Amino acid sequence: MKAIRVKEFGGPEVLQLEDVPTPQPGPGEVLMRIYATGINPVETYIRAGKYARLPELPYTPGNDGAGVVRQAGANVTEFKAGDRVYTAGSVTGTYAEFTLCKKEQVHPLPVNVSFVQGAALGTPYATAYRGLLQRAVAKPGETALVHGASGGVGIAAVQLARAHGLRVFGTAGSEEGLRLVREQGAHEVFDHRTRDHFDQVMKATGGHGIDVIVEMLANVNLGKDLTILAKGGRVVIIGSRGPAEINPRDTMQRDADIRGMILPNTPPAEMASIHAALVAGLEEGALRPVIGKEFPLVDAAEAHRAVMEPGALGKIVLLTESEK
Numbered sequence: 047m048k049a050i051r052v053k054e055f056g057g058p059e060v061l062q063l064e065d066v067p068t069p070q071p072g073p074g075e076v077l078m079r080i081y082a083t084g085i086n087p088v089e090t091y092i093r094a095g096k097y098a099r100l101p102e103l104p105y106t107p108g109n110d111g112a113g114v115v116r117q118a119g120a121n122v123t124e125f126k127a128g129d130r131v132y133t134a135g136s137v138t139g140t141y142a143e144f145t146l147c148k149k150e151q152v153h154p155l156p157v158n159v160s161f162v163q164g165a166a167l168g169t170p171y172a173t174a175y176r177g178l179l180q181r182a183v184a185k186p187g188e189t190a191l192v193h194g195a196s197g198g199v200g201i202a203a204v205q206l207a208r209a210h211g212l213r214v215f216g217t218a219g220s221e222e223g224l225r226l227v228r229e230q231g232a233h234e235v236f237d238h239r240t241r242d243h244f245d246q247v248m249k250a251t252g253g254h255g256i257d258v259i260v261e262m263l264a265n266v267n268l269g270k271d272l273t274i275l276a277k278g279g280r281v282v283i284i285g286s287r288g289p290a291e292i293n294p295r296d297t298m299q300r301d302a303d304i305r306g307m308i309l310p311n312t313p314p315a316e317m318a319s320i321h322a323a324l325v326a327g328l329e330e331g332a333l334r335p336v337i338g339k340e341f342p343l344v345d346a347a348e349a350h351r352a353v354m355e356p357g358a359l360g361k362i363v364l365l366t367e368s369e370k
């Protein structure tokens with residue numbers, strides 16, 4: 047099979063397409079034919095060798111993808127060859143034509159969701175659900191600000207918050223991004239390039255403040271986020287690319303919480319519940335992954351450059367075959 051291999055940590059050019067043996071499923075494992083692979087920012091940090099947990103070299107990147115089951119290993123009764131599925135995690139990496147997954151990582155892909163859309167689920171939708179609903183415990187009737195709503199996680203957070211009956215505010219950094227975030231269900235949108243967007247958000251709450259902030263770039267925003275929280279407000283930190291300065295008094299006055307999260311910390315039972323909810327939301331049409339850019343597998347390096355550029359308009363995916 048064709049797969050992207052990384053033999054040394056470095057720039058995007060270390061992502062090279064190679065022929066490698068197709069893996070075979072062991073007990074409790076599923077072999078998936080991948081049609082589309084989701085690109086996540088974390089895969090660029092790992093590729094560069096700048097992440098807390100690094101794989102042994104050489105390796106094939108990728109956690110997310112959608113396709114069909116090629117072969118179910120022993121003790122797998124949940125799936126059979128030909129089933130449409132998406133994966134949230136992989137044993138051998140998803141930047142490849144085939145990937146080996148533990149059966150717990152694999153989930154049914156509803157017929158109304160394309161394979162390309164399925165590639166946007168594993169990390170972004172699960173992260174948005176974990177952050178908004180399990181860590182920040184957002185409740186219907188509350189106000190949520192999705193700070194960085196135009197990207198993979200942000201669009202998922204906007205759709206989830208809207209479906210849960212929250213009043214949803216979203217930010218983006220381009221006109222197209224703002225339009226997209228509104229289309230995905232945000233009641234109000236704000237441009238995070240402007241210095242006064244925090245004042246605009248506060249004004250839009252009528253002075254009450256925001257109950258839940260879903261934060262994609264905490265190093266830039268956290269200090270100011272704390273000043274626009276309502277009493278009892280929560281900021282859940284999903285993304286940060288450096289240190290931040292805060293005034294702790296801003297949390298004291300509001301009985302406010304700063305809650306960090308990283309998806310791999312999710313306990314298995316809570317993860318299973320996240321994916322059950324996501325599949326239901328997809329079937330109902332409340333969740334509709336948006337694809338920003340598509341690249342062929344051979345252009346994985348281009349996709350890694352694109353995911354770190356501003357102007358996100360949904361998910362970046364690799365196609366390992368023309369879409370089914």
Ligand code: NAP
Nearest residue numbers: 087193194196197198199218219223285308309356357358
């Ligand atoms: P993405 O698709 O590349 O989107 C990045 C988002 O950040 C875009 O909406 C972008 O908006 C926005 N952004 C840029 N400048 C901003 C600013 N000053 N304030 C607020 N937002 C800003 O990435 P993603 O997949 O959604 O991931 C978002 C972040 O979460 C990344 O840092 C990623 O590493 C992290 N993450 C963490 C976990 C976890 O487990 N904790 C899981 C998944 C992702 P414009 O492009 O419109 O400016």
